[in-house]
Amino acid sequence: EDQVTQSPEALRLQEGESSSLNCSYTVSGLRGLFWYRQDPGKGPEFLFTLYSAGEEKEKERLKATLTKKESFLHITAPKPEDSATYLCAVQALGNNAGNMLTFGGGTRLMVKP
Amino acid sequence: DTGVSQNPRHKITKRGQNVTFRCDPISEHNRLYWYRQTLGQGPEFLTYFQNEAQLEKSRLLSDRFSAERPKGSFSTLEIQRTEQGDSAMYLCASSLGVQPQHFGDGTRLSIL
Numbered sequence: 233e234d235q236v237t238q239s240p241e242a243l244r245l246q247e248g249e250s251s252s253l254n255c256s257y258t259v260s261g262l263r264g265l266f267w268y269r270q271d272p273g274k275g276p277e278f279l280f281t282l283y284s285a286g287e288e289k290e291k292e293r294l295k296a297t298l299t300k301k302e303s304f305l306h307i308t309a310p311k312p313e314d315s316a317t318y319l320c321a322v323q324a325l326g327n328n329a330g331n332m333l334t335f336g337g338g339t340r341l342m343v344k345p
Numbered sequence: 346d347t348g349v350s351q352n353p354r355h356k357i358t359k360r361g362q363n364v365t366f367r368c369d370p371i372s373e374h375n376r377l378y379w380y381r382q383t384l385g386q387g388p389e390f391l392t393y394f395q396n397e398a399q400l401e402k403s404r405l406l407s408d409r410f411s412a413e414r415p416k417g418s419f420s421t422l423e424i425q426r427t428e429q430g431d432s433a434m435y436l437c438a439s440s441l442g443v444q445p446q447h448f449g450d451g452t453r454l455s456i457l
Contacts, residue, residue, distance in 0.1 A: 236387075266445060275349070275448035276388065306457055319387050331443055332378065332401065335387030 234259045234324050238336035245310055245343050253305040253339045262322040265303050266333060267296050271316045278291030279318075310343045317341070347372060349435050349449035357455045358427055365423045366452045370439030377420050379412055380436040381405065388436055394420060424454075432456045447450060 247249055257265065264283050268276035280289040282298040289296045293314065295306040303312045305318055317340045321333040350369040358364050370377050376395050380388035393401045406412075406431040409428075414420040424431055426453070430446050438446040 238387075255442070263443075268448075273450070273453075275351075275438075275450045278445045278447060281445055321387070331376075331440075331446075332390040332393060333380075333388070333446060334390070337387050 234322055234334040236320055236322055236334055236336035238318075238339050239322050240339060241337065242340045243342070245307075245341070247311055247343055247345050248309045250306070250308045250310070252307070253318055253320075253341070255303040255305070255336055257300060257303070257320075257322050257336075259322050259324045259334075261290065262323035263325045265298055266321045266323070267294075267303070267305055268319040268321065270319055270338070276319055305343070310341075312343045312345050315341055315343045346360075349437055349439055349447055351435075351449035351452050353452055354450065355453050355455070357457065359457050360427055360429060362427055363423065363425045364454065365421055366435055366437075366454075368420045368422070368449060370419070370437070371441075371447060372418075374439035374441050374447075375417070376440045376442065376446075377414055378438045378440075379420070379422050380438065380448075381435055382434045382451070383432075391422075404437060405455030427454075427456050429456050 235257045239254045267279040270276045280296040283299045317338040319338045321335040323331045379391040382388040391450040409425045412422045434451040436451045438448045440446045
């Protein structure tokens with residue numbers, strides 16, 4: 233069974249204080265790993281897809297990396313508007329469910345000014 | 346912006362009543378997914394359509410739940426005889442083939 237574990241559950245940062253969020257996964261074969269951002273009362277918003285170990289993607293202050301067992305979301309010099317819950321999800325190869333996503337529990341990020 | 350649209354945004358009902366939610370996916374997307382999310386947790390997969398065919402259902406989807414996508418466009422999710430444990434956010438997502446899934450803002454269901 234595919235499993236995704238995210239840590240920490242919650243993270244408080246000062247504005248400008250860089251940090252990383254972790255996503256550990258177990259999957260029979262990885263089709264892709266996805267990062268989403270979710271604001272309160274909203275649906276997840278797509279950020280990145282990573283397909284193979286060593287791959288990196290960047291968007292503004294966010295950078296996602298992937299190894300064979302985990303992914304990191306690095307946040308450089310965060311701003312208060314980066315406050316949100318960040319969700320990690322995996323898609324398994326050979327999954328009959330049309331590439332359903334298996335999500336972790338998320339990391340709730342709070343950035344104080 | 347023609348993103349994924351879900352209605353209603355909020356639904357409050359009494360235990361034992363039936364409820365129906367609607368999802369309008371991004372127009373050119375052929376795949377449609379339903380997920381359920383409870384407070385503090387990540388979304389959990391419920392079911393998936395490719396065009397009008399329902400191809401997979403999670404074990405989470407009891408026989409009180411039914412989903413349809415009659416013409417391969419919008420979809421409905423019905424819950425019969427609602428229970429307290431059905432209280433959650435119901436999220437719909439769509440994708441074009443294996444491209445990333447894009448989510449709507451969900452329907453929050455509260456059971457009194």
